[in-house]
Amino acid sequence: MTMTDNSTGADVLSTKYQKSVAEYWNKEQDPVNLRLGEVSGTFHHHYGIGDVDWSVLEGPAATRDARIIEEMHRLEGAQSDFLLEQLGDLTAADRILDAGSGRGGTSFLANLRFGCQVDGISISEKQVRFANDQARERGVDDRVAFHFRNMLDNGFPAASFQAIWNNESTMYVDLHELFAEHARVLKPGGRYVTITGCYNDVHGRQPSRAVSQIDAHYICDIHPRSDYFAAMSANNLLPISVVDLTAATIPYWELRAQSSVATGIEEAFLTAYKEDSFHYLMIAADKV
Numbered sequence: 664m665t666m667t668d669n670s671t672g673a674d675v676l677s678t679k680y681q682k683s684v685a686e687y688w689n690k691e692q693d694p695v696n697l698r699l700g701e702v703s704g705t706f707h708h709h710y711g712i713g714d715v716d717w718s719v720l721e722g723p724a725a726t727r728d729a730r731i732i733e734e735m736h737r738l739e740g741a742q743s744d745f746l747l748e749q750l751g752d753l754t755a756a757d758r759i760l761d762a763g764s765g766r767g768g769t770s771f772l773a774n775l776r777f778g779c780q781v782d783g784i785s786i787s788e789k790q791v792r793f794a795n796d797q798a799r800e801r802g803v804d805d806r807v808a809f810h811f812r813n814m815l816d817n818g819f820p821a822a823s824f825q826a827i828w829n830n831e832s833t834m835y836v837d838l839h840e841l842f843a844e845h846a847r848v849l850k851p852g853g854r855y856v857t858i859t860g861c862y863n864d865v866h867g868r869q870p871s872r873a874v875s876q877i878d879a880h881y882i883c884d885i886h887p888r889s890d891y892f893a894a895m896s897a898n899n900l901l902p903i904s905v906v907d908l909t910a911a912t913i914p915y916w917e918l919r920a921q922s923s924v925a926t927g928i929e930e931a932f933l934t935a936y937k938e939d940s941f942h943y944l945m946i947a948a949d950k951v
């Protein structure tokens with residue numbers, strides 16, 4: 664069935680797994696996301712990159728927590744900026760797609776940067792509502808719209824988009840199905856970008872214990888690194904740039920582990936990254 668904005672849960676969520684993922688995000692209200700979002704009014708669902716300003720730990724105790732949260736939010740912003748830089752030279756006439764758009768953060772920053780029309784899709788009705796409310800509050804609802812749709816069957820016409828990204832959302836879907844659908848709606852020569860956590864299958868085709876703990880925490884299914892390139896090449900997506908962001912994201916996790924908004928998954932990320940069983944990777948590809 665082709666998705667439209669009138670699609671119901673029964674249309675959008677085709678498996679028990681997808682229903683449980685949607686339920687998780689419909690319930691999610693973690694301070695690690697909401698308090699960080701309140702710093703600037705832009706709400707993200709991804710991690711941070713870049714060096715931490717460790718001076719935030721010093722100074723008056725009464726404002727220490729607020730300083731840490733502000734710093735973590737700055738690093739999340741740096742991550743979105745880095746992703747958007749990989750999308751190429753877009754103009755206000757282009758239309759772009761945020762696959763797994765969460766509360767809308769990266770979509771709004773994309774609209775600010777390029778002035779172009781942005782569509783975001785999510786299988787969480789609550790996230791879609793939150794992001795559309797934000798679009799109205801920001802006065803950009805004529806340019807930025809969020810849809811309750813499934814990224815494996817997005818309902819947009821073929822060759823609709825000049826660019827598509829997944830910001831930490833590929834670990835919820837089969838990559839072959841995802842890239843087939845992306846390739847369908849990308850224009851020829853269009854750009855695809857993902858920032859993702861993937862496991863290092865140089866060490867074998869099973870995830871480490873720490874990676875399995877991350878999977879269980881989020882109900883996701885982290886893919887091996889090689890699956891990204893195999894699924895891209897099978898779907899006419901030609902990689903142009905790959906950046907290992909692992910070293911750049913570790914400081915965010917070290918700061919997060921010391922913050923009041925830690926969720927308990929911090930040690931698993933730090934272990935996985937430091938033992939080399941897991942990478943934080945940016946991959947950009949062109950549709951041929």
Ligand code: GPP
Pocket residue numbers: 693695696707708709710831832834859860877881883885926928
């Ligand atoms: C972060 O979202 C991303 C995910 C949950 C997907 C898993 C990502 C990997 C790289 C494995 P979030 O910002 O809502 O997470 P948290 O609440 O932990 O900050």
Ligand code: MG
Pocket residue numbers: 695696707708709710
């Ligand atoms: Mg977060």
